[in-house]
Amino acid sequence: MAYDTRLARLLHVLIHMDLRGGMTTSATLAQMLHTNEVVVRRTMAALRTAGMVTSTGGRNGGWALAKGLDTITARDVYEAIAHGSVFAIGPADDNPACPVERAANQWVGDALREGEEALLRHLGRKSLAELASEIVAR
Numbered sequence: 001m002a003y004d005t006r007l008a009r010l011l012h013v014l015i016h017m018d019l020r021g022g023m024t025t026s027a028t029l030a031q032m033l034h035t036n037e038v039v040v041r042r043t044m045a046a047l048r049t050a051g052m053v054t055s056t057g058g059r060n061g062g063w064a065l066a067k068g069l070d071t072i073t074a075r076d077v078y079e080a081i082a083h084g085s086v087f088a089i090g091p092a093d094d095n096p097a098c099p100v101e102r103a104a105n106q107w108v109g110d111a112l113r114e115g116e117e118a119l120l121r122h123l124g125r126k127s128l129a130e131l132a133s134e135i136v137a138r
Contacts, residue, residue: 010081011128014128017064026040029063041055046080054066069132073124076124086119089112
């Protein structure tokens with residue numbers, strides 16, 4: 001199963017941008033992430049829409065932080081990117097009339113909601129500045 005790595009990659013990018021003075025090019029980000037510039041621009045566009053970064057086109061263009069890392073949490077980044085379910089598991093729909101399936105789906109659905117709420121709480125606890133300071137301290 002392939003994982004959606006956008007959250008980890010964007011945290012990586014934002015912290016590097018801050019450590020590099022807040023501005024960098026799509027080419028530099030693509031090299032850092034071992035991908036191509038089109039993927040970088042498409043992914044960074046979500047952060048631009050959320051007001052976390054700005055972009056400037058042209059020869060001397062690139063991406064710049066629009067907010068300080070002290071005002072951004074991992075939850076903010078997570079919410080900025082389009083995503084489906086956090087988990088790869090979900091309820092069944094083989095026989096919706098079956099009371100056993102309905103009960104099992106209810107139980108699974110409750111667990112998934114609780115798990116997603118816990119994840120969002122965890123992602124919202126630290127600013128990216130705090131995360132960056134932990135990395136620099138290592």
